[in-house]
Amino acid sequence: MTAVAESEAAERRASEEPRASEEPLLRTEHLRVHFPIMRGLVFERQVGAVRAVDGVSLDVRRGETVGLVGESGCGKSTMARAVIRLVNVTDGEIWFDGQEITAARGEQLQRLRRRMQMIFQDPYASLNPRMTIGSMLAEPLRVHRLARGPEAAKRVRELVEVVGLPRSAVNRYPHEFSGGQRQRAGIARALAVRPDFIAADEAVSALDVSIQAQIINLLAQLQREFNLTYLFIAHDLSVVRHISDRIAVMYLGEVVELSPSRELYDRPLHPYTAALVSAVPIPDPAVELRRRRMILVGDVPSPANPPSGCRFHTRCWLRRELDNPERCVDELPALRELQPGHRVACHFAEELTGTRRRDELITAAAGHSSGRTTAPDEVVTPESVAPEADDGFFAPGGPPGAEPHA
Amino acid sequence: MTDVAVAQPTASQERSVGLWTDAFRRMRRSPSAIIGGAIIVFFVLVALLAPFIAPYDPTRGDLGASYLPPGPEHWFGTNVQGQDVFSRIVFGSRLTLGIAVMSVTIGVSIGAVLGALAGFFRGWIDAVIMRSVDIMLSIPGLLLAIAVVSWLGRGVLQVAIAIAVVNVPIFARILRGSLLALRDADYVVAARSVGVGGPSLLVRHMLPNAIGPLIVQATLALATAVVDAAALGFLGLGPPDPRTPEWGTMLSDTYRYLTDAVHLAFFPGIAIVLAVLGFNLLGDGMREAIDPRLRR
Numbered sequence: 001m002t003a004v005a006e007s008e009a010a011e012r013r014a015s016e017e018p019r020a021s022e023e024p025l026l027r028t029e030h031l032r033v034h035f036p037i038m039r040g041l042v043f044e045r046q047v048g049a050v051r052a053v054d055g056v057s058l059d060v061r062r063g064e065t066v067g068l069v070g071e072s073g074c075g076k077s078t079m080a081r082a083v084i085r086l087v088n089v090t091d092g093e094i095w096f097d098g099q100e101i102t103a104a105r106g107e108q109l110q111r112l113r114r115r116m117q118m119i120f121q122d123p124y125a126s127l128n129p130r131m132t133i134g135s136m137l138a139e140p141l142r143v144h145r146l147a148r149g150p151e152a153a154k155r156v157r158e159l160v161e162v163v164g165l166p167r168s169a170v171n172r173y174p175h176e177f178s179g180g181q182r183q184r185a186g187i188a189r190a191l192a193v194r195p196d197f198i199a200a201d202e203a204v205s206a207l208d209v210s211i212q213a214q215i216i217n218l219l220a221q222l223q224r225e226f227n228l229t230y231l232f233i234a235h236d237l238s239v240v241r242h243i244s245d246r247i248a249v250m251y252l253g254e255v256v257e258l259s260p261s262r263e264l265y266d267r268p269l270h271p272y273t274a275a276l277v278s279a280v281p282i283p284d285p286a287v288e289l290r291r292r293r294m295i296l297v298g299d300v301p302s303p304a305n306p307p308s309g310c311r312f313h314t315r316c317w318l319r320r321e322l323d324n325p326e327r328c329v330d331e332l333p334a335l336r337e338l339q340p341g342h343r344v345a346c347h348f349a350e351e352l353t354g355t356r357r358r359d360e361l362i363t364a365a366a367g368h369s370s371g372r373t374t375a376p377d378e379v380v381t382p383e384s385v386a387p388e389a390d391d392g393f394f395a396p397g398g399p400p401g402a403e404p405h406a
Numbered sequence: 407m408t409d410v411a412v413a414q415p416t417a418s419q420e421r422s423v424g425l426w427t428d429a430f431r432r433m434r435r436s437p438s439a440i441i442g443g444a445i446i447v448f449f450v451l452v453a454l455l456a457p458f459i460a461p462y463d464p465t466r467g468d469l470g471a472s473y474l475p476p477g478p479e480h481w482f483g484t485n486v487q488g489q490d491v492f493s494r495i496v497f498g499s500r501l502t503l504g505i506a507v508m509s510v511t512i513g514v515s516i517g518a519v520l521g522a523l524a525g526f527f528r529g530w531i532d533a534v535i536m537r538s539v540d541i542m543l544s545i546p547g548l549l550l551a552i553a554v555v556s557w558l559g560r561g562v563l564q565v566a567i568a569i570a571v572v573n574v575p576i577f578a579r580i581l582r583g584s585l586l587a588l589r590d591a592d593y594v595v596a597a598r599s600v601g602v603g604g605p606s607l608l609v610r611h612m613l614p615n616a617i618g619p620l621i622v623q624a625t626l627a628l629a630t631a632v633v634d635a636a637a638l639g640f641l642g643l644g645p646p647d648p649r650t651p652e653w654g655t656m657l658s659d660t661y662r663y664l665t666d667a668v669h670l671a672f673f674p675g676i677a678i679v680l681a682v683l684g685f686n687l688l689g690d691g692m693r694e695a696i697d698p699r700l701r702r
Contacts, residue, residue: 086599113601126592130614139610140600175428189600 023098024059025197025229026083031056031092033075033082037304050304052078054253055092057335060197065223065230067244067261069237069276071300075253076233077121080199083231084116085109097196114144117190121202123182127174133160133185134170140192159188162225164218180211184218191222199231204239216243238280241265246341249273252303252311255335259342269344269352271318272296274362294365309333310347317365318348429618432695439691445684453499460493465649473667482673485660491670494651495677501645501652502681505566506631512570514624517577524578525585525616526608536582539575547572547630548637555638560646569634573627580623584616591615618696625692629685636678653678 034049052075060066068076081087083094085104094102096112104112120126128136137156141147147155160169163184174182183203190198200219204212220243222228234240240247240261247264249257249272257270268274275294282288298315301307307314313328327347335345338353352358433439452459462480467487474484482491524535542550554568588594589612597611638644639654648655653674660670 081595084599086595110601113599116599118596118599120592120596122592126596128593128597128611128615131610139597139602143601143606186596189596193600 024095025062025097026058026060026231027095028056028058028083029093029095031058031079031082031094032090033078033087034090048304049090051075051253051306052303053082054303054306056250056253056255058248058255058258060229060231062196062229063223063227064245065232065243067240067247068231068233068250069235069240069247070250072235073300073303074250075303076235076250077201079250080118080201080231080233084118084197084199085112086118110144114193115195116197116199117193117195119183119186119190119198119200119203122206123179123186124174124206126186127182129174132171132173133165133177133188136185137170137188137192140189144193146193155192159192162191162222163188179207180214183207183211183215187215187218187222191226194226195228197229197231199233201233202235203232205234205236212239219243237265237276241280249276252301252306254311254345256312256346257342257344258335259344263339263342267352267358269338269342269349270312270346271316271352272312274352274358275317278362292362294362310345312346318346318351318361321361321364322348322351429692429695433691436691436694438687439695442684442687442689442691445680446688449499449503449681449684452496453503456496456500460490460496462490462493464489464493464497464651473663475667476669483667483669485656485667485670486663489649489651491656491673494656495653495673498651498653498656498674498677499681501562501650502632502635502678505562505569505635506628506681506685508563508566509569509631509635510573510624510627512567513573513627514577514620516570517574518581518620520574521578521581522585522608522613525582525589526612532582535578539578542571542575543579548634551634551638552641552643555643560643562645565635565638565644568638569631572634573631576627577620577623580619581616584619585612588612588616622689622693622696625685625689629682629689632678632681632685 031053032051032055033053034051036046037048037050038044039047054075056075056079058066058079068079070076078087082089083096085094085101089102092102093100096116099108101108101112127133131139134153134156137159138152141152141155146152156170157167160167165181165184165188169177169181169185174185177185183206187203203219204215207215216239219230219232223230230243232240232243237247244261247259247261248255249264249270251272257264257268257273259269264273265277265280268277275296278292278294294317296315296317301311301314307329309327309329309331310316310333313319316328319325319328325348331347333345333347335343336349337343338349351361433443467489468484469488471480471484472486472488474480474488476483480490480492482495484490485494520535520539524532545553550572551565551568554571555564558564558567585608594607594611597607602611635644635652636654636657639652639656640658642655642658644650644652644655648659656674657671657678660667660674664671
């Protein structure tokens, strides 16, 4: 009897587990969110659109954290708001736990709200100043009829404790708390409905560095405790690094690279990612001394009028090094899987796959860029580059025999 | 040693301060709010205690004692009909405050509903309401009030309604504006993401945060209502009974004798000025106390 039950259970596990890991919790297909630009006072007409998110296909597996990084205005916040259905989708599909939710409304949307939550960037703006923390936390319980009366009060106390706020916080107003504490309250609100998925929109960007670490640790701990899946948005790679399993890099509404976290730092394949990674400080003075920062020239082009072909071509250092191939201007690069689990949208990403070639290119690019802020060329001699620095490409310096550049 | 004890209050001892309480505290520190509040409290007391304060019946005239200058018998003198000016001003405060409060209450109620509809639902509702508001605002306020009174007939309630009509578009516009600004506020989006929608979103999350400017405007509108009521009275559109002690009517009854009996115009004039000043000071003090830009 028990043996049968056990074997059945084992079978079920066996049949379920691969499926669970195969079917992502959240998946988007060519997701587009365009905001119309209207003109005219009485008779409004659309004269264009800001393409905040423009064809993003992304999957987030159960229990994992996907980091979403990019400069301000690249559409990452809109992406987060779109997947949890706070802004309307222009085109494409969103799948959540096997359901198509792109146009969910009414009952279905309300059920989704129970499973997907959001943590906001600005802890000063995201809490209703006229509501105590307690009534704010009780609200989702009431709306979704999860608990009432003393049971709801108990649940609110639990939430407050889970995020590390003092018990007395229940009866207090947001303005009585510091930024970090407010962010904890925001996290508690997101947890109130016991969601499966949380989009953290720059959840720590507005906080002091010391507080950032606390909040990130809290998020990581809550993930283990409640088996949460995160879409973690930040404009700062060093923040995302700690918490993400995989990282997607966005540029002007598109994902340009998607890769396991470690690999993205070690071997970025998109020139944009490479530039971002080069800006991350390394907590090692020896490496830091040799680190080459590539400063991208120019501003991010307007998402209302993005460049043709590859959107990054106007600022791309790799294209410059390769003598400006026309292909970048003419043809939109597809997001291709260049290495297992590592996808990149660049026609010339292969140039960066070989370590030697990459270092060469990067050294050259860093040398050409006027914004070189770290060590002068003379410091980087072939001898100074240890072989193990190979995988840390932010410690470039040409391989032996590399041409010193002017 | 005492510091340690003070630094660790138990949870029950900690008292939480809401934003309204906080705003009230600020107001108590603002000199203009205090002076304005004191003037208004004074007028309210006078209005409530009018029968005990006024030495004479305000409607009763004594033709034998008309045109008396201010003196110990009649503090503010008497008018053409021999009515005691002081008593008339004291009783007039009831009328003036009553009209002001009534008109602002009506105006705020209707204006807030319209503004909330426009600001919350947007779309064609917003377009219809706001265009109507624009049309109403394009008509000079006093002209509109005169039109309403001549349509509804004369009377205290009619005057209040006329002034309310003038105020409705202002309140509607203010509330709509604050609601629009709040629609994309993070905490409103957060409430939506938690599943709060419809009336609950408006009532629990948006209105409490949008109502501040409306309260300030309502206080300031009390001041203009006093002036408007006096103006309508002065133009002969006040209460139909000529014996009714209304400050504006008192002014218009006497301006022809201004050279002979300055006191007849002076005292009602002072009363109007003081009441307006009081509401304005109070409104300004409240604005400072409530204005979110001064917060954080």
